Amino acid sequence: MNIIVEVGYLIATVSFLGGLKFMSSPKKAKTGNLIAATGMVLAVICTFITVTTNTIPIPNLIIALTAIAIGGFLGKRMASKVEMTAMPQLVSLFNATGGACAMLLGIIEAFLTDTNTTLIGIQILLLLGLTTGAIAATGSIVAYRKLAGKTKDNRKAIVILWSRILLVTIISLPILFFLETLPVNFEMFCLIMALVSLTYGILFVLPIGGADMPVVISLLNSITGIATALAGFVYDNKAMIAGGIFVGSAGILLTLLMCKAMNRSLLKVLTGKFKKTTNTGDTEEQNIKDISVSETVMQLSFASSIAIVPGYGLAVAQGQHLCGQLQKMLENRGIKVDFIIHPVAGRMPGHMNVLLAEANIDYDHLKEMNEVNDTMSHYDVVLIIGANDVVNPAAETKPDSPVYGMPIIKAYAGKQVVVMKRGMSTGYAGVSNDLFGMDNCNLLFGDAKDSLQEIVNQLKLI
Amino acid sequence: MEFIQNNLEFIYFVIFCVFIGIEIIANVPAILHTPLMSGANAISGVIMVGAVIMILQIPSDNYLLLATGGIAVFLGALNISGGFFVTGRMLKMFNSKNNKK
Incomplete structure (x- = not known):
């Protein structure tokens, strides 16, 4: 019986690997997801087989199965309801559940095991798993609340100070405990560590800025993974x-x-720090030229190839569907339209691609920055919607600018550039954009969605 | 030293996993990073396996631990099902004309 279970786990492991491997192309990714999910179901079934060989405590089995049924059902419901723009929130939330599961696991295991006979190595693993799980849990919940706009950034010095104090505590307490200098038993100590870690998770994400969220979500995701691996040990x-x-x-x-x-x-x-700068770039006088919607439409309709650079502003304005519409209309006129997507466009890695895919845009037209940067001059019109810092040429030309060194989309190399912008405000990095003052650049002021709608309407008439 | 001796097999396993993981994931194009992340998130729900092993060891009369264990299993199941379903839903939207033929 045991060998069947072991083989089952082996197949599950391979299927995770295969599933991730298939993610390397959009064509195969669906299959990959299915493979990984099947592996997961197999792993769970195997776990139940292990226990049927021992005596089964019926109430426990019932609780476990009910919990799986409710969790599975609720997960499916949440997944089918979510808006694509809200995807980062949902992923954070699911990440929080994984972290919380790891934390609870550690706590219960501490109560179940006999501390006197358990190896110190296992105790350390339990503690590490519990701590990482707890940090990932509350950290992800704060990230979720921030992404949903329910919590504001808090950069107060006191928050940062406390989060550092707690970090030191999390590292030093276990050392003190294992030196047997603390007057608590292992169970109590685990509870204390869980509380400290939960608090640290909150304070650690609280000061981090909204646009840095892609980094934080990835990091928290990774922490949950580590917690899972520790529990596996x-x-x-x-x-x-x-x-x-x-x-x-x-x-x-x-x-x-x-x-x-x-x-x-x-x-x-x-x-939560930014590079300190002496020159923010706004000392220079920029020669800004604005352009009307009808002029933009003319430019677009006379072009033979167009690049659209979408930024987070587009997602905020919910303009992705209009983008899709615009692309279809232009393509029907024989104009090639590509979307050039910067890695940090959106609120999580690759978020913009999902939004554009939702708007029925063929993924062959979704280009990565590195694919097209050398051939940007082939585009007749580069239309920038809601992106700012990622197209700022200062990143290449001004060593004293905060954005210097950042990989950018070379939008300035296009024959004509149209920037859709609400006002003259700066981007997240807080610097003015040298692109706006360039000879080939025109600014179309107004709300991104309204402007897009206008363009689509006028294009219909031509 | 004794620890390393006893767990040599595990140490090999972990090191290989790290390298294989990085190698495979580095090949995923940026266009699929969001599904990759939510898919990976779902895979980390394998923690539920641990939760199931654990809940079946709890003495049947320890109601507090049983309830906590139940919550742990529930959270794990939520992570797995939500993660895979939402990844599937996202991937369904990625379409190409060349693909439809």
Whole structure:
């Protein structure tokens, strides 16, 4: 019986790996998701087989099955209801549930095991799993509330101070405990650590700025993965260890990728700091030319290839469907339309791609920055909607600018550039955009969605 | 040293997992990063396996632990089902003309 279970876990592990591997192309990704999900179901079934070989406590079995049924049903409902713009919130929320599960697991396990006979190694693993799980749980909930606009950034010095004090506490308390200098037993100590970690999770995410969220979500995701792997060690379960490690490495990789795309170090994101600058760039006088909707429509209709650079502003304005409509209309006129997507467009890695896919845009037209940056001059018109810092040429030309060194979309290389903008406000980095003053650049002022609607309406008439 | 000796197999396993994980995920294009993340999130729901193993060990008369364990299993199940369903829903939207043929 045992060998069947072991093989089951092995297949589950391989299916996680295969599922992730299939994610490397949009064509195969659906299959990949299915494979991973099947592996997961298999892993759960295997777990139940293990227990049927022992004596089964019926009430426990009933509770477990009921919990799975309710959780499964609720998860499906939430997943089918969510708006695509709210995807980052939902992912954070699911991440919180995973973290909370890991934390509860650690606490209960501490109560179940006999402390005198348990190896110190297992105790350390339990504690680590519990701490990471708790941080991921509350951290993700704060991230969720921030993304949903329910909680504002809090950069007060006291919050940052306390979060540092707690971090030191989390590291030093276990050392004191294992040196047997604390007058509490293991169970109590686990509860205390859980409380401290839960609080730390809140304080750790609270000061982090809204646009840094892609980094934070990736990081929290990775922490949950690590918590899962740690729990896997406790149960000597390879499917859990492997699954946890894959998630952990995926999260870390995406975290670093996002940091690089935003030109900020992980440490700076976590402490909520910006590069100090002497020159913010607004000392220079810019020669801004504005353009009307009808002029924009003329430019678009005479072009043979157009690049659209969408930013978070587009998602806020819920303009992705209008973008899809615009693309269809232009394509029917034989104009090629590509979307060029910066890695940090949106509120989580790759978010903008999902929004545009929702608007029925063919993924062959969704281009990554590196794919097209060298050929930007082939585009007759570059239309920038709700993006700012990611197209600022100062990142390449001005070493003293805060955005310097950030990888940008070379929109300035297009023959004509039209920037849709609400006003002359600066982007997230707080610097003025040199692009706006360039000769080939025109600004179309107004709400992104309204302007897009106008363009679509006028294009219909031509 | 003794610890390493006893767990050598595990240490190999972990190191290989880390490298394979990074290698595979580095190949995922930016266009699929959101589904990747929610898919990975669902996979981390494998923590529920641990929760199930644990809840079946709890003495049947310890109601407090049973209730807590039930919550843990529920949260794990929510993570798994929500994660995979939402990933599937997102991936369904990625379409290409070349693909429909």
